[in-house]
Amino acid sequence: MxxxxxxxxxxxxxxxxxxxxxxxxxxxxxxxxxxxxxxxxxxxxxxxxxxxxxxxxxxxxxxxxxxxxxxxxxxxxxxxxxxxxxxxxxxxxxxxxxxxxxxxxxxxxxxxxxxxxxxxxxxxxxxxxxxxxxxxxxxxxxxxxxxxxxxxxxxxxxxxxxxxxxxxxxxxxxxxxxxxxxxxxxxxxxxxxxxxHAAAALPSLAVDWNIFRQSWAILRLGLGQTPAVSRSLVGSSWFWFLGAVYLTQIPAYAKEWMHGDETVVTLILTVFSVGIALGSMLCERLSGRKVEIGLVPLGSVGLTVFGLLLWWNSGGFPAQADPQSWLAVLGHGQAWWALGSILGIGVFGGFYIVPLYALMQSRTAENERARVIAANNILNALFMVVSAIASILFLSTAGLSIPQLFLVVSLMNIAVNSYIFKIVPEFTMRFLVWLLGHSMYRVEHRDLDRIPEEGAALLVCNHVSFVDALLIAGAVRRPVRFVMYYKIYDLPVLNFVFRTAGAVPIAGRSEDLLVYDAAFKRIGDYLREGELVCIFPEGKLTGDGEIDEFKNGVARILEENPVPVIPMALQGLWGSFFSRDPRKGFFKRLWSRITLVAGTPLAPELASPQTLQAQVAELRGGLR
CATH class of the missing domain: 1.20.1250.20 (MFS general substrate transporter like domains)
Structure with missing residues (x-):
C-alpha cells in the first residue's frame, strides 16, 4: 500500500x-x-x-x-x-x-x-x-x-x-x-x-427557500442516516459544546485563576490550538491512513482525563497584586501542569473530531453529503448556544467555579459518549481492534492494495491465533465479514467484537447442521451485497504453527457465489500469547512484529482448496 x-x-x-x-x-x-x-x-x-x-x-x-x-x-x-x-x-x-x-x-x-x-x-x-x-x-x-x-x-x-x-x-x-x-x-x-472543477451532486434538486421548513427537513435527513453517521453528528456537536465551554472561559480563567494578563490568554489559546493541530496531524499516522473510528473512544477518554487534570491542577497559583505576564506565570510549576492539561485536551480533541468528520463524509451518499454536513452545522450551532446557557447556569445559578465547570463537563463527556458508543458499538469494537494492533503487535502490511476497493470478494488466510480476525480487520480498509469457528466466536469480550463486526459463526456439519447451513446462507447474503468475506479454510487453529489442510467449505462458497478470491497469509504470529504454542508467554512476544501479506487475486474457477493452500503457504514462507 x-x-x-x-x-x-x-x-x-x-x-x-x-x-x-x-x-x-x-x-x-x-x-x-x-x-x-x-x-x-x-x-x-x-x-x-x-x-x-x-x-x-x-x-x-x-x-x-x-x-x-x-x-x-x-x-x-x-x-x-x-x-x-x-x-x-x-x-x-x-x-x-x-x-x-x-x-x-x-x-x-x-x-x-x-x-x-x-x-x-x-x-x-x-x-x-x-x-x-x-x-x-x-x-x-x-x-x-x-x-x-x-x-x-x-x-x-x-x-x-x-x-x-x-x-x-x-x-x-x-x-x-x-x-x-x-x-x-x-x-x-x-x-x-x-x-x-467539482460537479454538482444533485443538479435537479429544487431549492426550498423556506428556511425553517428546510432546516427541520435537513436535521431529519442528518439524524435519519445510519446510526454511525447520525451519532457522529451528535459527537461532533458535543465536541463543539466542549470547545465552546473551554474557549469562552479561557480569558476569565487566565485572569482569576492564573492571575495573568492578556498575554496569558494568548498563551493558553496557543497551547490549545497547537494541541488540536498536533492531534489532527497524528490522526493520519495512528489510523493507518484510513477512516479509523477506533480513535474516537481514545479521544473521548483523553478529553475526560485531561479535563479532570485541568480541574485538579487549577489551584495553587499565588495571588498577585497586579496581573502577571506569560513569562512570570510560567515561573510557577503549577502553570506547566495546567498548560499540559490544556495541551492534552487539544491533542485528544483532534483524535476525537477528525475521524468523526471523515466518517460523515465517507459513509454519506454523495447526493446527500452537503445536506448532512449542513445538519451537522445546525446541530453544532445549537450545542454551542446550549453550552453558553449551561455555563451561565453552572457558574451563576449553581455557583460553581470555572475549574469546577471543567470538572462537570468532563464528567458529562463520559455520559454523552457512553450513550453514543452504546448505540453504535462499532466505535468500541474498532477501538479494541486498533488497540490490539498498536499494543501487543506491530503489524506490517504488504500488498493489501490487491484487495478491491469495492465489490464482493473472498479472502482466505491461514489461522494462527485467536486474534487473527482482529488483526486482519485492523489492516484492511474495508469492513470484513469473518467466518469463524463458533467456539471462538463465543469467547468472552471477543464475542462483542465479532458480533459487532457481523462475523459468521460456523460449526462442523456433524457438530451442528443448523449452524453450518445458516453460516453458508449468511455468507451468500454478504457476497451478494458486495461485501468482503474472510474465511480460514483450515477450520481450526494450527497446533504446531504449520498450515493444515484446507477444507472444502471454500469450494461450496465459490460454487454458490463465484467471486474473486484473494489469498492472504499471517507471518510471525506463532508463539504469541494468543496462539497455541506450548512455549508461549504473555511477555515473550509482546509488541512482536508480524506481517499480513496479500497475494494476487484468483478467478473463482481457479481457486480450488489445494491451489489456495499452496498459495497461502507460499505467501507465508518459512516465517510461522
Whole structure:
C-alpha cells in the first residue's frame, strides 16, 4: 500500500487551493470578530452595557448557522462546488468592504451587519467545504485531508485572534483592520479561482427557500442516516459544546485563576490550538491512513482525563497584586501542569473530531453529503448556544467555579459518549481492534492494495491465533465479514467484537447442521451485497504453527457465489500469547512484529482448496 505524508497534499492542486481558501476564510472571520469585540471593549464610545454588546457579537455570528445552513446544504448539492465556493468568496469581499467602512467611520451598526454577513458566509461555506473533500481526495487521503483542514482552521483562529490583538493595540487601528480584512478576502477569492472543477451532486434538486421548513427537513435527513453517521453528528456537536465551554472561559480563567494578563490568554489559546493541530496531524499516522473510528473512544477518554487534570491542577497559583505576564506565570510549576492539561485536551480533541468528520463524509451518499454536513452545522450551532446557557447556569445559578465547570463537563463527556458508543458499538469494537494492533503487535502490511476497493470478494488466510480476525480487520480498509469457528466466536469480550463486526459463526456439519447451513446462507447474503468475506479454510487453529489442510467449505462458497478470491497469509504470529504454542508467554512476544501479506487475486474457477493452500503457504514462507 503506497505510503505518503498528508503534507504531500499541500503540493496537489486538487487540495492546496481549497485548503488556502478555507484557511483564509477562518482567519478573516476571527480577525474581524475579535477586532470588533476589542473595539467595543476598549476603543468605541458606546451607549449601554459593553458586555451585552460583546454577547450580541456572538449571537450575530452564530445566528446565521441556524438560519442559512439548510440553504447551504441545498446549494452544495445543486450547484457545482468550485463555482459555488467562488461565489461565496466573492460575497466575502463585499461583506468585508462593509465591515471596513464600519471601522473607518466608527459605525457600530455597519460592523454588526458585516459580522452577521460573515456568519452567513461561513454557514453557506461549511457544507460545500466538507462535501468537496471526498470528491477531491482518494480514500486513503481523506483522514489526512480532514486533519489538515482541522489543523489549518484552529491555527487560523489562533492567528486571527492574535493578529486582531496586535492591530487593535495601535492608535491607528481602523485602517489597519479595514485593509487587512478586505485584503484577506481578496486573497481567499483568488485562491478559490484555482480550485479544480467539482460537479454538482444533485443538479435537479429544487431549492426550498423556506428556511425553517428546510432546516427541520435537513436535521431529519442528518439524524435519519445510519446510526454511525447520525451519532457522529451528535459527537461532533458535543465536541463543539466542549470547545465552546473551554474557549469562552479561557480569558476569565487566565485572569482569576492564573492571575495573568492578556498575554496569558494568548498563551493558553496557543497551547490549545497547537494541541488540536498536533492531534489532527497524528490522526493520519495512528489510523493507518484510513477512516479509523477506533480513535474516537481514545479521544473521548483523553478529553475526560485531561479535563479532570485541568480541574485538579487549577489551584495553587499565588495571588498577585497586579496581573502577571506569560513569562512570570510560567515561573510557577503549577502553570506547566495546567498548560499540559490544556495541551492534552487539544491533542485528544483532534483524535476525537477528525475521524468523526471523515466518517460523515465517507459513509454519506454523495447526493446527500452537503445536506448532512449542513445538519451537522445546525446541530453544532445549537450545542454551542446550549453550552453558553449551561455555563451561565453552572457558574451563576449553581455557583460553581470555572475549574469546577471543567470538572462537570468532563464528567458529562463520559455520559454523552457512553450513550453514543452504546448505540453504535462499532466505535468500541474498532477501538479494541486498533488497540490490539498498536499494543501487543506491530503489524506490517504488504500488498493489501490487491484487495478491491469495492465489490464482493473472498479472502482466505491461514489461522494462527485467536486474534487473527482482529488483526486482519485492523489492516484492511474495508469492513470484513469473518467466518469463524463458533467456539471462538463465543469467547468472552471477543464475542462483542465479532458480533459487532457481523462475523459468521460456523460449526462442523456433524457438530451442528443448523449452524453450518445458516453460516453458508449468511455468507451468500454478504457476497451478494458486495461485501468482503474472510474465511480460514483450515477450520481450526494450527497446533504446531504449520498450515493444515484446507477444507472444502471454500469450494461450496465459490460454487454458490463465484467471486474473486484473494489469498492472504499471517507471518510471525506463532508463539504469541494468543496462539497455541506450548512455549508461549504473555511477555515473550509482546509488541512482536508480524506481517499480513496479500497475494494476487484468483478467478473463482481457479481457486480450488489445494491451489489456495499452496498459495497461502507460499505467501507465508518459512516465517510461522
Amino acid at each position: 503506497t505510503q505518503h505524508s498528508q503534507f504531500a497534499l499541500l503540493g496537489k492542486r486538487r487540495f492546496l487551493p481549497f485548503f488556502l481558501t478555507q484557511l483564509l476564510g477562518a482567519f478573516n472571520d476571527n480577525i474581524f470578530k475579535q477586532s470588533l469585540i476589542l473595539a467595543i471593549l476598549f476603543k468605541l464610545s458606546v451607549s449601554g452595557d459593553r458586555t451585552v454588546l460583546v454577547n450580541l457579537c456572538a449571537l450575530l455570528f452564530i445566528l446565521p448557522f441556524f438560519l442559512f445552513s439548510a440553504l447551504g446544504g441545498q446549494f452544495g448539492e445543486k450547484f457545482a462546488k468550485h463555482a459555488l465556493i467562488r461565489a461565496i468568496k466573492l460575497a466575502e469581499i463585499v461583506i468585508m468592504a462593509v465591515g471596513a467602512a464600519g471601522f473607518l467611520f466608527n459605525n457600530l451598526p455597519l460592523m454588526f451587519l458585516a459580522l452577521f454577513g460573515m456568519g452567513t458566509h461561513s454557514a453557506l461555506f461549511g457544507p460545500v467545504k466538507y462535501s468537496i473533500l471526498p470528491a477531491a481526495l482518494r480514500e486513503d487521503e481523506l483522514v489526512g485531508g480532514n486533519a489538515l483542514v482541522e489543523m489549518g482552521t484552529f491555527l487560523a483562529i489562533l492567528a486571527g485572534t492574535i493578529g486582531a490583538g496586535i492591530m487593535m493595540s495601535t492608535s491607528g487601528y481602523a485602517p489597519l483592520v479595514a485593509g487587512a480584512v478586505v485584503l484577506v478576502a481578496c486573497c481567499g477569492y483568488l485562491s478559490s479561482r484555482f480550485i479544480p
